[in-house]
Amino acid sequence: MLSPSKLITLGIVLVLVWFIFRTIERRNNVTADAASKAKKSTTVEMTECAVCGAWVDSPCAEKDCPISG
Numbered sequence: 001m002l003s004p005s006k007l008i009t010l011g012i013v014l015v016l017v018w019f020i021f022r023t024i025e026r027r028n029n030v031t032a033d034a035a036s037k038a039k040k041s042t043t044v045e046m047t048e049c050a051v052c053g054a055w056v057d058s059p060c061a062e063k064d065c066p067i068s069g
């Protein structure tokens, strides 16, 4: 039979395992969010100018482009 002290130890071990698993899971989510945000920022900020065809921050940053004046 399991003694109460062994049951308590088992419970503590289970809580520790759950806590470690949750910490790792949260860390993975944070890194995934950062990666997706970085990917989004590069794709969102760069747009192709309809006039000169250059990939620039909107509005067009090309000096020769008629849009930038």
Ligand SMILES: [Zn+2]
Pocket (backbone or CB within 6 Å): 049, 050, 051, 052, 053, 054, 060, 061, 062, 065, 066, 067
């Ligand atoms: Zn342009």
